[in-house]
Amino acid sequence: MERRLRFLYTLFIVAVLHTSRISTQDVDDFDADEATVEIENDPAPPIDVPYESPVVSDKSKVYLSDHFDDVAQFNKRWMKSRAMKEGISEDIAKYDGVWEIESPQKDGLTGDLGLVLKSKAKHAAIASLLTKPFVFNTKPLIVQYEVILQDGQECGGAYLKLLSEGPDTRNLAQFHDKSPYTIMFGPDKCGNDHKLHFIFRHRNPLNGSIEEKHCKKPKERLEDFFSDKLPHLYTLIVNPDNTFEIKIDRQVVNSGSLLEDFTPSVNPPAEIDDPNDKKPDDWDEREKIPDPEAVKPDDWDEDAPAQIVDEFATMPAGWLENEPTHIPDPNAKIPEDWDSEMDGAWEPPLIDNSACENAPGCGRWEPPLINNPNYKGKWRAPLIDNPNYKGKWRPRRIRNPDYFEDKEPFKMHTVSAVGFELWSMSKDILFDNIIITDDIQVSEQWAADTFDKKRQKIARDSESLVQRIANLTNEYPILWAVYIIVLGIPVVFILYLCCKPSSSAASLVKASTVSQVGEGDAPRKRKPRKE
């Protein structure tokens, strides 16, 4: 004991000496050029990235843009829904989710505010008219916005809807889940199902009915975007040539064609199976049949068992035929409240017979079963090609009566407003810097003025954390002692356990070995030596 304490103490002294040596050295340096050091080591707060609310230079290309930094303007433009959801009971049907304009909880740029869905497990909807309707014609549609899932996301959406122009979307105070939309775009998650929606509603040119078309899944893993609580930028680009692109943080995660990458497909198949065509009764679909000429060989015994008793097996040496596998627990006691009249005669519970522990077995020995070499099983005739085989039957193909071809699914219903209509199990979803434009340069510049700065600040803050630790250590070299002690403790502990031949540690090991041997000792003597 004493020796070990001395060892620890020595180690501590070495650590302290080492530390003080560094600190003396450091103080010398410090004296030498105090001024420079002071400037360099100034533990300044995280560097702020200067931010100003973005301005779009060419308004003619923009249908809506909002940075949410201006509360008065936000109140003028956006309408919180006071609608009721249809078809469910009144108390849960209300759109009473809470929306606020706030700065982000973390890493915010000074002066940068966003639209925050505060409440969870409530229906929430908010919408704004576009400054002018977007008509799908010769220019691309670009929709871009930021999301920060400040509280992560358990189950719920952070997508937006581009509302279709018409009488049902005129009053945004009545915006609800059935309000007609043209495009739905954005992230959505429940449990392990991570999605990035791009859905458009397509009008059937034959009968005018509307059908949702769902984009194929992105190839990218989406998990991190839902869990890292960082700002992410979602961009949808739909082009007049029916191609589309989806980006997260400016990286393309999905792309393709409105005509090819959506389900159900925009255009129905030109031909379909004739629903009235039926398979003829005599159509033989069997490629192979059992040979009708084959006969069972005379020596084929269908009744031979699959397994038989191994006649050559002998009882293993050391098998304890007279020991039962289980014995009454000698330590069990009759419970005090046992009533022989009511409960019957008390019997101790059975436990494993310890005498059997090291024997190959106890009790009656039975020879094992082995596979029967004469086993044949049921006889079956071999298969031969079916002379009447006609191939697999398929119904006749006919022209699809519902067929149409829409070559321009891009020409969707005009968009007059944008809104969030959400329900989420996680609170504090922040939306920011939404823009709808027909010019990719405009959305790129908008992202450079907003999203890029946010990410820059986050990058610098995390970089400056490492920097700050380095600076602090330079300033207070005593921290070295802390590092050494913290890092040293496990090392000392390991040395202490493994390398130092200490009497108590050794006896601990010995004791456990002895107890193992002790238990196995008696039966082992009975075990056959020959093995």
Ligand SMILES: *[C@@H]1O[C@H](CO)[C@@H](O)[C@H](O)[C@H]1NC(C)=O
């Ligand atoms: C229009 O046609 C589609 C497909 O052909 C069909 O599913 C839908 O029920 C039809 N709608 C109406 C209103 O007839």
